[in-house]
Amino acid sequence: MSAINIQEKFKLFSEHWTPKKVGELNGQQVLLAKLKGEFIWHSHEHEDEFFLVIKGTLQIELREKTITLKEGEFYIVPKGVEHKPNAKEEVHVLLFEPLSIKHTGDIMADITVENYESI
Incomplete structure (x- = not known):
């Protein structure tokens, strides 16, 4: 594995609310996402969810x-x-979550992502 440049990875995609996987460790995944607008109300019954704002x-x-x-x-x-x-406005975030987490919790919606793309 080599060093990951977060800013360069953000340049590789433009869609909102579609996290991209940039790493895995100890049953966890590191995701990057661009967010804009409102998401949906949801929860994750068994997992905490970490949001780090990189931009915005x-x-x-x-x-x-x-x-x-x-x-x-x-x-x-x-x-x-x-x-x-x-x-x-558009926000860039780093998410740190268990591999088992579901994007929208137990709610299925048009914006639900079932498998995160690795970039």
Whole structure:
């Protein structure tokens, strides 16, 4: 394996809400995603979800509050917590998740990704 340049990897895709796998370790996956607009309310029953903002500002709506993340900040959504990411402008994020996680939790939607493409 060689060094991964995150900025170069972000140049390889343009679609939103479609994470791309850039690495795996210890049953976890490292994903990059571009987000814009609103996602759907969902939760992950057995997995925490890590969001690190590389570029832009991301809001993660929870039922009781909204978390606002700026560049260089991260938030871990605890397992079982309903959440809805929202990006008014394009945001670049790094996600760190178990290999078993489902993109939209138990909800199947038009935006659900079942197998992440590796780049």
